[in-house]
Amino acid sequence: MLENFSFRTIVEYLPLFGQGLVTTVWLSALSFAGALAVGIVLAAMNLQRGRLFRVPAKAYIDAVRATPLLAQLYFLYFGLPRLGFVLPELVVGILALSLNSGAYVAEIIRAGILSIPRGQVEAGVASGMTYVQRMRFVILPQAFKVTIPPLLGQAIVLVKDSALLSLISVSELTRAGQLLASDRFMPAEGFITIAAFYLLLYYGLKGLAALSGRWFGLQPARSST
Amino acid sequence: SAGTLDDITKRGELRVAVQTQGPPFSLVGANGERTGSSVELAELMAKEMGVKITFLDFDWDGLIPALLSGKADLLVADMTPTLARGMKVAFTKPYMYTGSTVFTKADSKFKTTEDCKAKGTKIAVLLGATGEKEAKTAFPDADIKSYKGGGPLLLDAINNGQADCGVNDVSAVKGQSTAYPAGSFTIMPDLLSKEPLAFATRYDEPDLLVWMNLFLDQVSVDGRLQKNLDYWVNSDAWKKDH
């Protein structure tokens, strides 16, 4: 398949890839924002003392992590209408990705928070900060530093998972490659081009992660305890 | 050098890539057996060659690469031999003609193909299938939704109200709708197009291509092709057996 690799056909299909790329980008960006929101709420619930919040949060996280996105997508797309909610494909897609990824993000954030030495929490408590202030000024900035790498990992998983949305007729990057593969029977051209674009997105994300790492940055060197 | 047919004879095995895209062409029956119109034709080919048959069951993404990379000798799926595709693989003569049809839910307000031309109608098609292109020309004002995942998903989308009308290969629609209670869907009598279906192999296997065409000629002449199509495609006789 490689010896007749046709760059010309790829160029011909570039506009289609471009459209797909744009859709993938904004779709994933919105979904990841949603996933962060869902994840933070779930992690906060999961870290409460009371069972009232902890139990449902744990149950949700486990259920979502233990089942495939495909089944969840089916539930939202075909199941919700039976309960009387008919939502547009894009909304269902973003919802599915956010709810799915949120469960993973929640675990990442929880691990990050638990990695903060207890002395830090105590210092915040002792200076009279409220729970929210402690979270905001002391714990989350330090937790984010440890969670940036796994969050980047989750983000790229989400970007790639968004390809599943072509099942419910959302046309994104992968679909463009599949079209090239099925119209022209050029699977190598189609898939390798997709891979190149995803790689581009990956490096973009990595750059963003590095930037935000610097944002929360602190010198490693000697520890303070 | 020895041709593909010699290779096949030597290894005693014909490797056929199938897609299992659903009734009536290729499906997994109630007892887990692989069957369908195309599948039986392929089995017939192997029988005529005097070798055993091995099915390689890929999903759509893997089908063409399997043929092009030589993992499979030939490809048996309900594929339309377009000119663009013909640049890459060698199609046999068409062995049957079908076409895309429009279908709706039985109690829907869309009763005819004309109804579906209204602006904003949601039309479900299969990603990359010929139906997708035809829908775009036939319903320029409609909202075309391309699903990936096979014909049954289209029926599901129509049944659940995610789309108003579906466009897909008529034989597929007929075959697949039998899984629903009778009368669930209205299938429009008119076809949007006439489409040939063909098998495919590689251009570096001219001997196999010649043989396959010969095979198709033979089975049309001796009626075995017609019998197959009558059983699988032109009726739902197969339903009681599988």
Place this chain on the structure above:
Amino acid sequence: MIEFRGVNKWFGALNVLRDITLSVEPREVVVVCGPSGSGKSTLIRCINGLETIKDGDLVVDGQRLGDPATNMTRLRTEIGFVFQSFNLYPHKTALENVTLAPIHVRKIPRTEAEQAGRELLAKVGLADKVDAYPAQLSGGQQQRVAIARCLGMRPKIMLFDEPTSALDPEMISEVLDVMVAVAEEGMTMMVVTHEMGFARKVAQRVVFMDAGAIVESGTPDEFFSDPKTDRSRAFLSRILRH
């Protein structure tokens, strides 16, 4: 201002605080001393609720700890605490460590808080380390930032857990001077320390702990010149010998 009545605390099977009864008046300076592991840190950690007590009463600034009506967060803004292990925020510079709580808890305007923070840091000899992160500071420098952070909140009560342990003698006397000044302004203070010079100079009372219990408590003069129990006599003689 601080009142322990029959307080007990356990870590598992270990009775870390035994029947503590102790009352600290407003503007009083109390020094707590005693061997390592005797429960000094635990005692003062109870006062701002970092440890919970099992039985007995603890009333701080008129509010009973453990009482649902007590707003712990509010109460803690009135209690400054310097940790034995500093617990500086590693992601904030020295100045930010000092100004964080004043800005967000006390709601002091940023420029004002920074001005005050710089002055405090200068007071503990760190004018040139304002923008250094904790990881870039020596042990003694970290400890001084921790002290400045506590002073910056202008609390009603200050609790110090070995505030000079990481300092050299020269710096100890400078930091103690700062603490003496604060004490003389009329602050209520409890200081875990073994700096007997400091105790003599500013403490109204020395409390000697051993194995979780308060063994002896009296004015510095009484305690140093005429310890009442064998245990404290032994402790003092070791200090003097060395």
Place this chain on the structure above:
Amino acid sequence: MIEFRGVNKWFGALNVLRDITLSVEPREVVVVCGPSGSGKSTLIRCINGLETIKDGDLVVDGQRLGDPATNMTRLRTEIGFVFQSFNLYPHKTALENVTLAPIHVRKIPRTEAEQAGRELLAKVGLADKVDAYPAQLSGGQQQRVAIARCLGMRPKIMLFDEPTSALDPEMISEVLDVMVAVAEEGMTMMVVTHEMGFARKVAQRVVFMDAGAIVESGTPDEFFSDPKTDRSRAFLSRILRH
């Protein structure tokens, strides 16, 4: 045993070690003192290669640091180090902290190492905390575990960074007694400390640092009774005053 020749070190623009030249003989005990931030920790951290130096030579036990031929891991097994901030392994109990290196580096059989570890912990007064994790220990207890961990390796050289900072006076004298005993067995030691009693008792030499440079170095008697520079005179007078 340890020889600094014109060593310089920078942190960014800060010249933390300036032109250090210092030689420590086998079996010699050297006390390093000086104000906070003067570079004492950095000095001794260089000796076992925790900090790298920019120019000058540093030869330890006959091996030049920074030389590719020097096996740092081997060398470090001969150098014991007690950190100012303890750095106990939080996931190991006190006993495991002490026995880890003997078992894995010195290849001492586990039971034997544990026996020795228990004895060492008993020596520093922690017989009852053998199975406690660092988080369950008071500050002074942690520091004693750190000292026992260093002793457990039976190194040729021992470096202590303020080994008694978190201890009460009683415990200080006990720990110092342990160190005195070790020193008297002929160990080479460098101790950053401000315990002048210890310096007088066992040190052959006191080194006084300020702003990264060795300002003065001499026998304890010379240093305490007749400091040569203004800077050390001022430092000593502050110690005595307080």
Place this chain on the structure above:
Amino acid sequence: MIWQQLQSLAGSYPLALRGLGMTVVLSLISLVLGTLLGFGLGILRTGGNRLISAAIGAWVDLIRGTPFLVQIFLIFFILPEFGIELDAFTAGIIALTNLAACFICEIVVAGIRSVPTGQVEAALASGLSRWQRMRQVVLPQAMRIVLPPLVGQYVLLIKDSSVVSAIGLTDLTRVGWLVVQRVPNGLLVFFLVGVGYFIVCYPLIMLARRLERRMGAAHGEVQL
């Protein structure tokens, strides 16, 4: 109608079991291999050698940054052009193992970097060799950071194994697609597929929770 569908579903259970078996076998083998390889790569990557570290970094980026479908496609369909012919199962295992190793490598690196420098220094100072430092001091502490995302990665991987249907292996998801042709109730079919994955993934998640609690207790963790 549901009743009738359930009946025809019941007939497909041998197929479903085969699919589940394929999913379990594929993921189990590649998880074990991927974990070993991933930890190895992670440790090498945090080691001193810049060249090795950069090479691993580039490979990990390449694999994490591209769709798994494309990777498996290259291994199965393109490698033969370079003379490497693999059967579908082997290709699936290789692709999944590689994917697992790369994601796990990143997780391990993050965990290792989260261990305070003081800990490494203490280990250095007591003369522990590089491997001993890793084994005795760094990894046990890193595991606290590593474990939750690691399990997350495991379950993601079990689900990613469904992509192998592109090269002709019939796993649980593929069975779902096959069955849905005859029982057109996708909601029901994929609910059951979901249950199948749940049966595989949930015990893993529970196990991780247990381990995590044990480690937390040893570290004297507090609530916020």
